[in-house]
Amino acid sequence: MPDVLAIETQDIVWLGGGFQGAGTGSPTRRNLAAFRASDGALLNWNPDADYTVWALAKSTDGSAVLSAGLCCANTGVANSENASFNQFNRGNN
Numbered sequence: 001m002p003d004v005l006a007i008e009t010q011d012i013v014w015l016g017g018g019f020q021g022a023g024t025g026s027p028t029r030r031n032l033a034a035f036r037a038s039d040g041a042l043l044n045w046n047p048d049a050d051y052t053v054w055a056l057a058k059s060t061d062g063s064a065v066l067s068a069g070l071c072c073a074n075t076g077v078a079n080s081e082n083a084s085f086n087q088f089n090r091g092n093n
Helices: none
Strands: 004-009 012-017 032-036 053-058 064-069 082-086
Touching (some): 004 053, 012 053, 012 064
Antiparallel strands (some): 064 082
16 A cells, blocks of 8 residues: 555645655644645645545546545544545535
């Protein structure tokens, strides 16, 4: 299993995996992070997944990014090992 998975949608690169930080000098990003593809800027989106993300996928219509793994109590909301995120508001669906 790779340490980090990546998916690009529009101008966003979404990362998932087993990590405790993303970006230089940035706030902690655990296991999920998003960067702007055009300039590499770390986005404010921070779902704070509590364990390793093993899979990332785009929804068929491209409006959401899905994560799965041993995670995903994200943003304080317990989920059953999966979560979806709207790429436009970067929030938990």
